[in-house]
Amino acid sequence: MTMINTLVCAEPRKMVYQHVEKPAPKANEALIKIIAAGICGTDIHAWAGNQPFFSYPRVLGHELCGEVVALGSEVKHLHIGQRTTLIPYVSCSECGACRSGKTNCCENISVIGVHQDGGFCDYLSVPAANLLAVDDLPAETAALIEPFAISAHAVRRAGLQPNEDLLVVGAGPIGLGVAAIARASGANVVVADTSEFRRQNVTRALGLPVLNPLDADFETSLRQHCSGMLAAKVIDATGSPQAMNNTISLIRHGGTIVFVGLFKGDLQFSDPEFHKKETTMMGSRNATLEDFTRVRQLMAEGKITAAMMLNQHFEFASLAEVFEAQVINNRQLIKGVIHF
Secondary structure (H helix, E strand, O other): OOEEEEEEEEEOOEEEEEEEEOOOOOOOEEEEEEEEEEEOHHHHHHHHOOOOOOOOOEOOOOEEEEEEEEEOOOOOOOOOOOEEEEOOEEOOOOOHHHHOOOHHHOOOOEEEOOOEOOOOEOEEEEEHHHEEEOOOOOHHHHHOHHHHHHHHHHHHHHOOOOOOEEEEEOOOHHHHHHHHHHHHOOOEEEEEOOOHHHHHHHHHHOOOOEEOOOOOOHHHHHHHHOOOOOEEEEEEOOOOHHHHHOHHHHEEEEEEEEEOOOOOOOOOOOHHHHHHOOOEEEEOOOOOHHHHHHHHHHHHOOOOOHHHOEEEEEEHHHHHHHHHHHHHOOOOOOEEEEEO
16 A cells, blocks of 8 residues: 655644545546645635635645646546646536536536645546646646636636726736736736735736725826726736725726635625616636636747746645745745645
């Protein structure tokens, strides 16, 4: 019996290593040796006990790059030694959402690393249909396809048109991805964040105009970047109730809001303001194969890169002992990648 190392979030604020038996792939699965894993806001919220749709204990990790080391008997499209990235959303294929092509919000969805154990481990067996070949990409870049795909889905939900004015609220990894992908789609993009460090990172990584929403002249500055008007569309990637409840004040009449960030609680906004602007408001959850494919193409074209968000590296063997200090309490962490 071969044992492997696994990092388990046993309960809120408690991460422990456990030795478990190395998995064997089922007929439709592939066993991958994890090479690199991104640390997501979901993982941070799960550690803190603030993640919706979550139960403990759980092995976190859904932003993954791994090498195929074994294949189930029914798997024909992959081969041993292939480098892959994971689409972590396991859908039922039968509900109304799946039948309409919206597998990202399947009624019975199981997200690897959220609803079932994920990739903070040496080896993971996953449905082979959820793996994409990425032999041409560095491992840490491939591990970040998933968060970029989340951003790509939000941009697609917004239905952006060339030269359309977009305000991205929140300059964490998803907001950065949204801004980069929206720019690649031809939109006029402005970013807002309350953190000076994150605003400086937008300037460094993207070279886009970036504003502080707490400044007294914020609205005036926003209008200057949007032809004298408010934004036609806002994509909020904060997960902050204060920011999300304020989005209606940031769009022009006829505008659209997309919430890609979420929080535990209720949205509250002025119904008269919502109606007088004939606001379109929508959520954006997960991503589909179309979004992953879009990200792969933009990476191949050099229009999005890991360097746009990646600024910290961690070793799997020591992650548990540094997780609280260097991940949870690290105000300068934009995106971290774990190396195995």
